Amino acid sequence: MTKAELIEKVAEHYTVLTKRQTEILVNTFFDSIKEALAKGDKIEIRGFGSFRLRHRRMREGRNPKTGALVSVPEKKVPFFKAGKELKELVDRG
Numbered sequence: 453m454t455k456a457e458l459i460e461k462v463a464e465h466y467t468v469l470t471k472r473q474t475e476i477l478v479n480t481f482f483d484s485i486k487e488a489l490a491k492g493d494k495i496e497i498r499g500f501g502s503f504r505l506r507h508r509r510m511r512e513g514r515n516p517k518t519g520a521l522v523s524v525p526e527k528k529v530p531f532f533k534a535g536k537e538l539k540e541l542v543d544r545g
Contacts, residue, residue, distance in 0.1 A: 455482075489530055499537040506531040 453461075455478065463474040485503060488495050496502040510526040534542075 497535070499535055501535040501538055502533050504531055504533075505529070 459471065459475050459478050462478060463469060463471045466474065469477070485495055489503060489505060492505060494502060494504040505528045508527050508529055511524050513522050513524045514520065515522050
């Protein structure tokens, strides 16, 4: 599902909102998650899952084209862990 499809689905379900209002709502939701992660906060949505940062250490990698060793700096990457209810729902199919 794309972001546009999500906006369409929410707009169909909540007919009191215009499509533009629904787009603002969805964008605000995603922006809030991005801002919280940028500050280093953990986001937990009960029944769905949680978002947090994982720290990756500095490591040596290889340039796939030349095979030369390259130093990959340490970094933080977003990580999503599915909640129990979501896992069970997906498992049931």
